[in-house]
Amino acid sequence: MYDVIIVGGGAAGFYASIQIAEHAPQLKIAIFERGKTVLSKVKVSGGGRCNVTHGEFSAHDLVTNYPRGQKELLGPFHTYAPGDVMSFFEERRVPLKIEADGRVFPQSNSSQTIIDCLVGEAERLGIKVLKNSAVKQFNKNENGEGWQITTMNKHYQCKKMLLATGSNPKIWRQLEALGHTIVPPVPSLFTFNINDERIAGIQGISTYATAEVPPKKIFSSKIGVKLRSIPKEEPVLRSEGPVLITHWGLSGPAILKLSAWGANILHDYHYVFRVNINWTPEYTTGSMELLLREIKEVEAKKTVLRTNAVDIPRRLWTNLVKASGIEKDLKWADLTKEKLQNLAEQLTACSFRVEGKSTFKEEFVTAGGVDLKEINFKTFGSKIHPNLYFAGEIINVDAITGGFNFQNAWTGAYIAAKAIALE
Template sequence: MLDVIVVGGGAAGFYTAIHVAQQAPHFKVAIFERGKNVLSKVKVSGGGRCNVTHGEFSPSSLVLNYPRGQKELLGPFHVHGPGDVMSFFEERNVPLKIEADGRVFPVSNDSQSIVDCLLEEANRLGIRVLRNSAVKQIQKLDDVWQVTTMNKHYQARNLMLTAGSNPKIWDLLQGLGHTIVSPVPSLFTFNSSDPRLNGVQGISVDAEVEVLPKKVFSSAKNLKLKSMPKEQPILRSEGPVLITHWGLSGPAILKLSAWGARLLKEYQYNFKIRINWTPEYTPGSMEGLLREVRSVESRKTVLRTKVIDLPRRLWAKLVHAAGVSKELRWAEMTNQDIGNLANQLTACSIRVEGKSTFKEEFVTAGGVELKEINFKTFESRLHPKLFFAGEIINVDAITGGFNFQNAWTGAYIAARAMTSEE
C-alpha cells in the first residue's frame, strides 16, 4: 500500500512527489510514467534552456497571462508563486536568472540543470519512479485508489494525476464522472503563403497584430467603399513578430494563438489577420508622414529611401506590394500611392492558412472542467483524495514560463493538502 501515487512523470508530477516526501518523510510515494523518459517536456522547454517560470511576482498581474484559469489561479498564486519556485531551485544549488522579458532560466542555460535537480531530489527522498508504466485503469475501492498498469495493481490513499493532455487518462476520468473540456491546440504559429513574407525569413519586428472576423456582413452593399465599416478585430496582440519559412511566429502571434485557441479552431485555422508593422503610426498619421517625405525627399526613389525603422528587406516587400515600382521617385508618388503604401505599413492584411506546433512546446486548451476542482487543495470535488495539477486541467497560458508556473503551484498545493492531516 502506497500513500501517494502520482500518474505522470513531468514537472507537476515530480514537484508533487518531492513536496509530499519532504512534508511527510514516512509517506510511500511512487511516480508512474508511461514512457521510458521522465521530465521530457522540461528538457525541451525554452529551446533546451528550460523557461522555469516568469518574474512576475504580483498574483493579480500573473493571472492575466492565462486565457483559461485566470480567476481560479489567483488564490493559489498567493500561496505558491514564482518567487517560491525560484527559491526551491536556488536552495538546491540551481541558480536562476530573470531575463529582460521576464522569463526565468537557470544560469547554466541548460534544462538538464532542472531535470537533474528534480531527479536527484526524488532519489534522495526515496521516491519510486516507475517508467514504462502506462495506467490502464483507475478504480475507487472503499477509501483506497487502485491503479492498474499492464500487469499489476497498485493501491494508495491519495491519487495525483499530472498526466498532461493524455486522452487515455481523460477517458478514465470521464468514466469516474468528471467532465472533460474537449482539447484544442494552443501556442501555435500561423502558416501563410503570402508573397510579402517570401524571402524575408528570419526578420523580427515589433508589430500590432489583429485577428479579423471570419465574415463581415453589411446590409448596405451599394455604399461607397469609404463609408463601409472597417473590420473590427476580435483579437489583438502587440509584440515581436517573427517571419518564418512557413509564415509568422514570435510572442505576438503565440499570444493570439493562446487567447484565440477555441475560436481559431472553429475557423479551421483559416482566417485573416491585419498587421501594423509600425504600431506608433495609424494609417492616417502614416499618410501624413509619407506626404512630408514626398516633399522633402522628392528626388530620391521610394524603394531606396527607408523612412521608418523597418528591416530593409521588409520595406522593399511592402513597397512592391503597394504597387510602387523600383524606379519611382517620391515626387512621382500620387496620393493614391501614398495611401496604398501607408496601408501596407499599418494595415497589412494577410491570409492565414493553417498552423504549426510551436517547437516541442505543444500546449492544449482543455482538460478537467475547472468547476469540478477545489482550487484551495487542487482536489476533485467529485472524489476525495483525487488531485490534479498541470495541463490535465482546463488551464493554459501564453508562452513565457506561465504554464510551468501553473504546474508548480498546483503540485505544491495538492502535496500540502495530502500531508496536512498527518
C-alpha cells in the same frame, strides 16, 4: 500498497512528489511514468534551456497571462508564486537568472540542470519512479476511500492519487467515466502558416507590431482586397509585441498571444482566417498617409524603395513598397495619391490569409481538460471524488509562452502536495 501514487513523470509530478515527501517523510510515494524517460517536456522547454518560470511577482499581474484559469489561479498564486519556485531551485544549488524579457532560466542554460535536480531530489527522498508504467485504468477501491490503479500487468493500491498527466486523452476519458467533465482540448500556442510574397525570403526578421484577427464574416479569399472598402469592425482578437517572419509564415510573441487567447475561436475557424498586421503600431492608416506626404515633400528626389521612411527592417520595407505597386525607380515626387495610400495600408493594415498552423518549437500546449468548476483550488483536489488531486496541464488551464505554463504546474503541484501531506 502506496500512500500516494502520482500518475505522470513530468514537471508537476516530480515537483509534487518532492513536496509531499518533504512535508510528510513517512508516506510511501510512487511516480508512474508511461514512457521510457521522465521529464521529457522539461528537456525541450525553452529551446533546451528550460524556461522555469517568469519573473512576475505580483499575483494580480501574473494571472493576466492565462487565457483559461485567470480567475481560479489568483488565490493559488498568492500561496505559491514564481519567487517560491526560484527559491526551491536555488536552495538546491541550481542558480537561476531573469532575462530582460522576464523569462527565468538556469544559469547553466541547460534544461538538464533542472532534470538532474528533480530526479536527484526524488532519489534522495526515497520516491519510487516506475517507468514504462502506463496507467490503463483507475477506480475507487472497495471501501471507496482509496484507489486501485492498473498498469499493463499489475494492480496497485493507494490512499491518495494525483494525476499530472498533461494532455492525455486516455486519462481524460477515464475521468469522464468517473463523472468528471472534460472541456474538449484544442491547440494553444501555435504559429500561423502564411504563403505570401510580402514575407517570402525574409525569414528571421522580427519587428514590433500589432496583430488583429477581424470577424470572419468580412473575410475575403482575395488577398489584394482593398481594406478601406471593408466596413471597419472591432477585431475578435488583438495583441501587440514582436512579430517574427519565418519560413512558413508568422510567429513571435504577438502571434503566440493571439493563438493562446484565440485557441477556441481559431479552432472554430479551422485555422483559416485573416490576420491584419500594423508594422508601425504608433500610426493609423490616416496618420501614416500624412507622414508619407511629408516625406514626399522632403525626399522628393529620392526613390521610394531606397528611403526606409519608418522604423521597420529594410527588407520588409522593400517588400511592402513592391506590394504597393511602386516601381523600384519611382521617386517620391512622382508617387501618386493611390500608391501612397497603398503603402500606408501595407504599413498599418497589412492583411494576410492564414491557412493552417504549426506547433511552436517542441512546446505543444493545449487548452481544455478537467473543468475548473470541479476543482477545489485551495487543495487542487477533485470536488467529486475524495483523495483525487490534479496538477499541471490536465486541468483546463493554459498560458502564453514565457514560463507561465510551468508556473501553473509548480503551483498546482505544491498546493496539492501540501493538501495530500497534511490532510
